[in-house]
Amino acid sequence: MANVNVGQCSTLCDGQTEVRGAEHASGSDSESTSSTCSSSDYSDDLEPEWLDDIQKNGELFYLELSEGEEEAALAQANASQGVSTNHVRFSEKEAEIITEQNKKQRCGSRAKGEPALKRLARILRRKRRPSQRRGGGNDAGKDDSTLTPLASILKNQPSQRLGVSVQQQQLKEVCVYLNPKRLGGSSTPLSDSGGLLEALLGVIHRPSWTRGHGDSTFVRQEERLTVHGLIPNSPAIKCGQILIGDVLVAVDDVDVTSENIERVLSCIPGPTQVRLTLETEAPVDGSNAGGTSSTRKTKSSPPVSQLVRLLWGEDTAELQMSIGHIPHIAMYLSLQLDSASLQEEEEILYQYPVSEASTQLKGVRGIFLTLCDMLENVTGGRIISSSLLLGKHLVHVGYWKESNNLLVIGLPADRVPLLYLQTVVGDVVRTLKVMYGSLDRAFCKADHTPRLDHFFCLFFQQLIQPSHLRDTSLAPTLDVSGTLFLDGLPAVRWLTLPPEIKMEVDTVLSDFESSDFGEMSEDFFGLRRLYVILGSCLFYKSYLIANHLPKEDLLDVCLYCQHYCLLPLASEQRVGQLVIWREVFPQQRANGGGAVPGFSQPQGRHFLLIVGLRHFMQCVLLEAGGCASPAVGSPGPDCVYVDQVKATLLQLEALEAGIEERLNAPPAPCLSCADWFLPAATARDRLDSLASSSPVFSKLAGAVKGPTLGTRGRSLFGEKSRRSSPQRSLSDSGSEGQMDAGSGSSSSMAPGFSPHSTPDSARKLGGRRDSLGSGGSDGSGGSGGLFKIPRMKHPNPFYLGTLKKTLTERETEEMYNTMKLSSGAENTLFHYVLMESVQGIFIAPTHREVAQLSGSIHPQLIRNFHHCCLSIRAAFQQSLPPRGRRAADRPQGGGWGLGPVKEHGVLFQCKPENWTDQRKPAPTMTYWVIGRMLLEPVPQEFYVCFHDSVAEVPVEMAFRLSFGLAL
Amino acid sequence: MMLQDGSTQLLCLTASSGVPLFTRGASRQLPFSVIGSLNGVHMFGGGQGVVLSCCETEGGGKVVWRVFQESVMLIAVSGGGPGGAGSSSKEEEARLQRLLENVWNCMVLVLGQDELANMRNVERIKRDLRSCFSLIDQLLEERHEGFLGNLTHCADSLLPPNPTLVQEAVDGFAQAADSEFGCLLVHGRIAAATEKWWRLAPQEVVLLSVLMRSLSASGSASCDYPVFLPHGSPTVAHRLLRFHLLPGADVCVLCGPTPSLHRAESGLVGRFWSPLVETLRDCLAVGERCLPASISLRPDMLALLLINRETRRSVSCVRAPTNHPLSGPPLLSKARCWELLKLFYSFSMTRYFSQEETLCVSPEERTQKGNTEDFVLGFTHQPLQCYLVTEECKSFGLQTAQHQLFLVTPPSVPTFALRTAATQTLSDIVTATGF
DSSP: OHHHHHHHHHHHHHHHHHHHHHHHHHHHHHHHHHHHHHHHHTOOTTSOGGGGGOOTTSOEEEEEEOHHHHHHHHHHHHHOOOSOGGGOOOOHHHHOTTSHHHHHHHHGGGSTTOOHHHHHHHHHHHSOOOOSOOOOHHHHHHHHHHSOHHHHHHHTSOOGGGGOOOTTSEEEEEEEEEOHHHHHHHOOOOOTTTHHIIIIIOEEOOOGGGGTOSOHHHHHHHOOEEOOEEOTTSHHHHHSOOOTTOEEEEETTEEOOTTTHHHHHHTOOSSEEEEEEEEEOOOOOTTHHHHHHHHHHTOOOOSSOHHHHHHTTOSHHHHHHHTTTSOOEEEEEEOOOOTTOOOTTTTEEEEEOOOHHHHHHHHTHHHHHHHHHHHHHHHSSOEEEEEEEETTEEEEEEEEEETTEEEEEEEETTTSOHHHHHHHHHHHHHHHHHHHSSHHHHHHOGGGHHHHHHHHHHHHHHHHOHHHHSOTTTSOOOOHHHHHHHHHSSSEEBOOOOHHHHHHHHHHHHHHHHOOSGGGSHHHHTSOOSOEEEEEEEEETTEEEEEOSOHHHHHHHHHHHHHTTHHHHHHHSOEEEEEEEEEEOOHHHHTTTTOOTTOOOOOOEEEEEEEEEETEEEEEEEEESTTSOOOOSOOOOOHHHHHHHHHHHHHHGGGHHHHHHHHHSOOSSOOOOGGGGSTTSOHHHHHHHHHHOHHHHHHHHHHHHGGGGSOOSOOTTTGGGGGGSHHHHHHHHHHTTOHHHHHHHHHHHGGGOOGGGHHHHHHHHHHHHHHHTGGGGGGGGOSOOTTOOOOOOOOOGGGHHHHHHHSOHHHHHHHHHHTOSSOSSSOOEEEEEEEETTTTEEEOOOHHHHHHHOOSHHHHHHHHHHHHHHHHHHHHHHHSOOSSGGGTTOOTTOOSTTOOEEEEEEEEEEOOSSOOOSSSOOOOEEEEEEEEEEOSSSOEEEEEEEETTSOOOHHHHHHHHHTTOOO | OOSOTTOEEEEEEETTTOOEEEEESSSSOOOHHHHHHHHHHHHHHHHTTEEEEEEEEGGGOEEEEEEETTTEEEEEEEOOOGGGOSSOHHHHHHHHHHHHHHHHHHHHHHHOHHHHHSOSOHHHHHHHHGGGHHHHHHHHOTTOTTOOHHHHOSEEBOOOSSHHHHHHHHHHHHHHTTOSEEEEEETTEEEEEOHHHHHSOHHHHHHHHHHHHHHHHTTOSEEEEEEEETTTEEEEEEEEEEEEEETTEEEEEEESSOSOHHHIIIIIIHHHHGGGHHHHHHHHHHGGGOSOTTSOOOTTOOEEEEEETTTTEEEEEEOOOOOOTTSSSOOOOHHHHHHHHHHHHHHHHHHTSOOOOOTTOOHHHHHHHHHSOOGGGGOSSEEEEEEEEESSOEEEEEEOSSEEEEEEEOTTSOHHHHHHHHHHHHHHHHHHHOO
16 A cells, blocks of 8 residues: 555656656657557548458457447446546556557557557556646655666656646646547548547637637647637537646646647547546635645546456556455476576476565565475375465465476455465466466467466456455455355356247357358358358346357356456446457367367367457357368458357347346246345335335336346246246236336235244235236146246237236146245245256356345345355366276275265344344344256256255256256 | 375474474374475465365375474375275265364363464474374374264263252362362263353363273373463463273363372372262273263164264264174174264264354464365255265264264164154153253
């Protein structure tokens, strides 16, 4: 933290000169590269936006947020206050911006193909903001010592405007989101006077000479950028903080005047967020210093979420800095001793990050090397992990030895339990292998370093401070154990869809994969096709909804997506456009895994194409060589394929309403909220609170109205599960305009309930009401099983009143019983995860289903469930044959250790928090978390969490749940 | 591979200079180069401000380091089990940590803390340490069935059929010997002890039981043995007087300079214990079951461990499997049942149940506790019970405010019946014996 403060102080005192110096550099450089810049920025419409992001090796990572997202980001900018951007202080090395090496480190994967000017612009953006406060001599003195040599040199340079006193003006900072790409598309001719300032930013500035003042040439050099007007619908006016009369002082800490503004703006490479520093003409008095500092404090945090910025390759250093005190490291060490070379630290082939705590870990690399070498001989097994104590931090170190090199990953114990370390390390290794083929190839090529830095930055950020990456407003309860557990499963989260939608999705995907039409068919150009599509999978809001890939390939693809946070990205933010292209090395294919006699894998190269459009994301695995023409060099993405995927996604968007409806549908094996089982609240309280919690209510009401919008059929889990909760009943009655009746009946019932029977009867009541309500329409569907598809057409909530009467009490009761996962009269199921190992998928209640249950205890319970699952799964794992060579000589029938674990359960007790009543002991609720591993008929792992009141047989529950679950 | 599967080797070195003091366990000693490297990596880390605490290899091999009093370095190395499908890392680590702690306590018990903390003459220490080899070997020899105290740090107890008689005798005997610490061991388990004896640190009680067992195994009728109490009086030795009463029954007192062994043996033993011979025979008849015959256990129970969390006593038993030739799968051997019970205990304790060692924990040990990550702390709600179904058996563990109970049953017992069986067993034993 001390570092950060110092950094800020140095900003205050010396930023201006520093920036000016850098600006000089940019000015001299800009001439040479301006041609490239303009050609890419003002290209014609036909050229895809991502074209100039392609790197030399053909890889592409292009991410653009949609417009809605930008606006949301703007709105958020005013509210949220996270990590502020300019707390970063770069080390001396990094400040020497021009050298190739350092530039790459910072800019991550995007650095390669960028024109030099953009690079500069990016670096400029990182520079200190010009400061308005020039007091604080003490600070200045202290900071000089920590300043970069570059800056200190620059300080001696004469600066024309050094004398300008900025003390009397109030400075404010405004973040705006700019997208130069859209500028090219709109093809509005840039007015000669306004230029980019108007077109891009929306700020109208009329130079003085047009207003008839003074000598034009002189003014043009010196004039400050006063805002004379704002263009409607422009970023400037949308942010609402730029006022006419303000003076634009700096863009991303680069001082701007009328002279250089166009050049600075033209340097903005792509859709990004820029920070404008404006001078307002507020009268200033002596208390100004305090005023400025307060404006600083309220300075909005970067509106675009950290995750996106991180993916763009921005802010990595800053994010890394914020976890610098937590010891963590990734190192790739050589076990070969080559005494001939004299280089220092030659055994370190790769290392990340460079921070204080990691230096300590780096310092003891001798331990890792020695242990790795020695222990194999002692205990006869490769080293897996060791635990170290660094001061107060317990650190687990995971090892992965490959040929003569050793990958070492150190993580704090409070983030990753030792039980799960191996899984985490294994996943990283596999991801790296998918991306680069082998660890050696990944780490030993010098030009991979910036990309690996980015890779590990993401890795550590996700594990150590996941909350910084996600918008807390969108993912309120982020539990580390849950992420660890779910990401660690060798499976992808699956969303069951109604068969009609599923079929259409599959058809669309199959059409695409057949690639026998348009430009993709070989007939079109009369050429051998470039790639064979091996298969593709489709995600919607982080759920896998269709998969045409073999399991191992799916897992490879999913690991990549997980690592780059693509799945949460697509669910939380509307992605304007995402195009990723890279060569991959699917593990199954690389290892020649198939091993089917008479069949050999074609020796081809594989490419992964991921295209995201709004909430959809499609991953396509392509093969060059084999049937298609062999790939030469490092080919970039082919527009034809990208466009075809985009077309597919656009086609699929027609189904979005149906999928949304499925997501909005009540949970399919119906779930209970833990809070209902605590007799703390009376039924009335609960129902009232539900009714008043408008977001839930409106969401549910929306879900009910969904069908009338003309989508086909209900979801797979559709009507049957409607009676999950009292909420349903309320919302249903609400949509019928019987809101008062609903609440009336429940409140009249409430006094009669004894506290402990409350959940039961209330839910039953809810259930019954519900099935009488909208559920009445599936009367035609008969009483099927849990997953039986209701054959109902257009349930119209307005006609339900008449249907109500046709259902007898008995029938509804029957139906109520059929759709529960738990046995007994009341639904006791809280949460579940079912993993199907063969297909590599798992199902769990959707985020929305969990969110609907709300409650205060329930999120705790789910966190606890996930933590327990880590332990249960580790128990399962240990009983499986270990990886590698020693699997063969495993003794039959156990005989050592606990032996193969089939089922494991833990009973938990929870109490409401802050129980204030002294007279009575706090009410308690007990629930089981049980995990079961099934090998027959298909390998499955099933984790379930349910209330203690009914003894369950997990096998049966798993069977009930998995029945009908098919791809 | 230098270490046999499943065997454990214990290395002891001086922490400052790395001079090997002794190695125990495993038939073949590790080469000096390995011992040196193992010590070296830890020392190197210490210089860099990094404390290496443990290490795991594929197949369940483990190495655990620990430095005591900044003078003695203990390293335990265990080879993985066959095929590596074994107990997971956590349990093994917990076992080895316990082992190191016990070994250190054992060294203090015999030599006293002063001599170990300021090692002036390494050669003399080496010679002196030989006297604790038998104890250390007993700690290492995990095959020694029936005693879980090393692991649980709860005294293995035996519930005599007529507790009051025995208790009175022990109290009277101790008083007559000018001591407040007296204890009667039957089959190596504590049948009765004075109140003060239970006030000793649990580790000491366990260690003294181990010492008594090893002394009585020597076959002498009585002995006078100087002991330091690792927590109670690590620097001042007490006398442990032990008398052999009947085969399998021993009584001991901790006392100061008086009385002499001869006086106590001739004057006191006969006076207090000859009237109780029949009672002692009854106690001996309880045997390994540890529970009086009046308590009937369910027939389908293979092993049981009951811990009283307040008094830090435990009762454990394994039932000799009644071999029905026709009843399907081969039944588990007694040794395997003990092993499963131990493993399940470690499994539950490392993951779910908390171990109260707030009593008598030195600051050093408290910091040591920080070295091992506590998985238990990650839970937002409190675990109460857990069960495990494996191919061989089913196990059930439960924890109440006062007790912990661990059961092993054959796989034929339905899972949903486990809980009832466990709660029933607990209430049966507690109501019948007041344990």
